[in-house]
Amino acid sequence: MNPVMEVEGLNKNLGGFELRDVSFSLPEGCITGFIGVNGAGKTTTIKSILGLIPNDSGEVRMFGKTMEKHARELKNRIGIVFDEGYFYEDLTMAEMKSVLAPAYSTWDNAAFSRHMERFGLHPAHKISTLSKGNRMKFAIALALSHHADLLIMDEPTSGLDPLVRSEIMEIMLEYMKEDGKSVFFSTHITSDLDKIADMLILIDKGRLIFNEDKDLLLDTHGFVKGDRADLSEHTRKLFLTLRETRYGFEGLTAHKQAVKEQMNKALIEKPTIEDIMLGYVRR
Numbered sequence: 001m002n003p004v005m006e007v008e009g010l011n012k013n014l015g016g017f018e019l020r021d022v023s024f025s026l027p028e029g030c031i032t033g034f035i036g037v038n039g040a041g042k043t044t045t046i047k048s049i050l051g052l053i054p055n056d057s058g059e060v061r062m063f064g065k066t067m068e069k070h071a072r073e074l075k076n077r078i079g080i081v082f083d084e085g086y087f088y089e090d091l092t093m094a095e096m097k098s099v100l101a102p103a104y105s106t107w108d109n110a111a112f113s114r115h116m117e118r119f120g121l122h123p124a125h126k127i128s129t130l131s132k133g134n135r136m137k138f139a140i141a142l143a144l145s146h147h148a149d150l151l152i153m154d155e156p157t158s159g160l161d162p163l164v165r166s167e168i169m170e171i172m173l174e175y176m177k178e179d180g181k182s183v184f185f186s187t188h189i190t191s192d193l194d195k196i197a198d199m200l201i202l203i204d205k206g207r208l209i210f211n212e213d214k215d216l217l218l219d220t221h222g223f224v225k226g227d228r229a230d231l232s233e234h235t236r237k238l239f240l241t242l243r244e245t246r247y248g249f250e251g252l253t254a255h256k257q258a259v260k261e262q263m264n265k266a267l268i269e270k271p272t273i274e275d276i277m278l279g280y281v282r283r
């Protein structure tokens with residue numbers, strides 16, 4: 001299966017922050033979570049990929065094509081949703097739609113009306129009156145109304161309450177029901193990805209740490225609790241993080257099998273995506 005997006009050797013120096021040799025590819029038909037703590041470089045990566053800020057070096061291909069040569073086609077095939085939503089506040093949603101729709105040759109007004117109705121949005125309402133959640137749903141309605149094959153979303157759930165966040169996850173899952181669709185979704189709220197992500201990419205301090213199948217990551221890592229007596233110079237090396245108390249210890253391992261064999265009294269629990277993310281960024 002062809003990748004929907006390939007990023008190779010992306011470098012960008014912003015002065016106090018640098019993206020360093022960021023490379024990854026996104027498989028078709030997957031929801032990929034792009035995770036990292038605040039300031040890790042998620043937004044900078046997405047802006048560089050989309051050409052919203054110029055790269056120092058690197059190449060990006062979407063559906064095998066570069067933005068420089070195929071901007072019009074790629075614009076139709078990619079739906080972009082940013083946390084801030086770049087809208088004119090004084091316009092109604094219907095007016096804003098009329099400003100944006102002509103930019104897409106695949107624009108579908110009937111689909112737009114369907115999404116607006118489903119998300120409970122009234123086209124005559126002004127953008128300035130929208131709650132943060134409704135603003136995000138409007139941005140998603142726009143992105144879905146030109147039949148994009150790849151949705152690129154930067155922190156779509158940031159600052160939203162759990163109900164709206166779960167509605168957005170549902171919208172993603174429904175979008176994925178159609179063949180050939182893919183989602184690239186950046187977030188620092190990793191619990192949003194527990195149910196929906198297929199792949200996880202972790203970035204920290206402008207460098208890519210891993211790009212892995214989510215289930216494989218959760219299977220190979222373990223959150224271990226045990227007795228301090230089981231910790232030796234050798235077994236300590238099996239841990240990414242280790243917190244010791246007076247009586248025991250807990251820590252994250254990427255070597256679950258070795259822990260099972262060498263620390264047979266230890267309790268191994270399934271980690272969360274957050275445990276794994278923090279295990280790698282704290283090193």
Ligand SMILES: Nc1ncnc2c1ncn2[C@@H]1O[C@H](COP(=O)(O)OP(=O)(O)OP(=O)(O)O)[C@@H](O)[C@H]1O
Pocket residue numbers: 014015016017036037038039040041042043044045155188
């Ligand atoms: N135009 C700029 N000039 C200089 N530094 C910048 C610029 N834009 C962002 N930065 C810095 O680059 C770093 C990465 O920012 P970025 O927004 O990419 O992180 P992020 O992972 O998206 O974080 P968050 O989860 O907080 O949105 C931050 O330290 C930020 O302050």
